[in-house]
Amino acid sequence: MLAGSVLAALCFLPTGCLRPRAADEVPSIEFTKIPATGTGGPKLIGEIAGRVKGARPGQRLVLYAYSGVWWVQPFSAQPITQIQADSTWKSPTHMGTEYAALLVDKDFIPASKLNRLPGRGGQVSAVAMVKGHESTTVAPAPIQFGGYAWDVRRLPSDRGGVANPYSAENAWTDAQGMLHLRISKSQDGWACAEVNLQRSLGYGSYVFVVKEVTKLEPATVLGFFTWDDQGAEENNREIDIEISRWGDASSKNTQFAIQPYYVPVNVVRFATPGGRVTYSFRWEPGRVSFKAVRGVGEQHGVNVISQHVFTSGVPSPGSEAVHLNLYVYGKTRMPQQNGTEVVIEKFEYLP
Incomplete structure (x- = not known):
């Protein structure tokens, strides 16, 4: 009964019913949708998505796009991306040459821009980076x-x-x-x-x-x-x-x-x-x-x-x-x- 009660309690946390992490499991982040490479700017937006393994209940993601520096995504006033109950996540993002996702504790305060991303440790459980892909979409005629x-x-x-x-x-x-x-x-x-x-x-x-x-x-x-x-x-x-x-x-x-x-x-x-x-x-x-x-x-x-x-x-x-x-x-x-x-x-x- 005790184990069932703990699992039920986890299901009512804001992140949903995440699978409990094994003691020796190292958290990780993967990307399932990667935006095209872009030059940045406040108007150009794509979508990024992925999956988290080994997250603790209450943890969230902080996303960044690189354009000269690392800019928090999707907006400075909206710097947190929630992890869904099935461990997936998705978010709009401004375009960049590279994209990054940080798995962080709920008390982590994201910086709006960074010259260098933080490493794993402390309130940061995992860091993943990926380059934007070359777009194959044909632009409409002017x-x-x-x-x-x-x-x-x-x-x-x-x-x-x-x-x-x-x-x-x-x-x-x-x-x-x-x-x-x-x-x-x-x-x-x-x-x-x-x-x-x-x-x-x-x-x-x-x-x-x-x-x-x-x-x-x-x-x-x-x-x-x-x-x-x-x-x-x-x-x-x-x-x-x-x-x-x-x-x-x-x-x-x-x-x-x-x-x-x-x-x-x-x-x-x-x-x-x-x-x-x-x-x-x-x-x-x-x-x-x-x-x-x-x-x-x-x-x-x-x-x-x-x-x-x-x-x-x-x-x-x-x-x-x-x-x-x-x-x-x-x-x-x-x-x-x-x-x-x-x-x-x-x-x-x-x-």
Whole structure:
């Protein structure tokens, strides 16, 4: 009865009914799913999975991906991966050249980044590393839109606070040359859409004409923004026009922003009305001028919906490129209910 009682108690621990470890068994970690090799960056996400042998009840995993240094995965605010009752584990991870898993005690406090991984000993019972594999996936052909070539995203992204899948089938142009972006239901959640220019344009005017956005659900986000994967020192050179209520049905549905967004003066929110709207920003040294107008273009200022000029914290050009995306915001009490589609009629750049 005593042995049965102990086993039953183990089954109620957070890690599930793990097999008790023999006294001489050395814990180990194996990988059953290995992501491709990637250059890192906050937007590129894959999936990693495996199995643990010889774990004690209460132990967890800490995952790292190597890109210059070892970065904890999947997020610094979510550094723990739980071991399931059948001893398996899986997690999204940002991409790297190598991946590592540490079997640790429940009181272990992970570092957000490391120059060198810890060895086995103390609160670390096992360490396993593996190189990323070379991807054999054929990239979708670029989309031609507005006179430019755009790459189509096909890997998950954590923009919006969750690891949304992205589908190349959710971005296309029609016979009139208009760009369609779609959110569709998939077995992994809401499959989103994103395209990005193949080259940087730098200072100048960026214009986006959209058919209709007022019918988007509160958790839907339509974004027009610049992004530099290598430009973290200037908040990735991100300049944003974002159309979303961020999960709050009573909120205004559009914002102009420069990063970091949590600085109050870096964000201006307003309500976009129904119908066709032209959004634009003029990027100059130390200055970004945003504007939204009804219809296509502006006649003597009468069609202006909102305009604002930022002169503080404005990034300088680097390797940024324009991105257009449609995705689901994950940090909301009003989750996405249905798929949706938007039509971007025009993109224009003027030096």
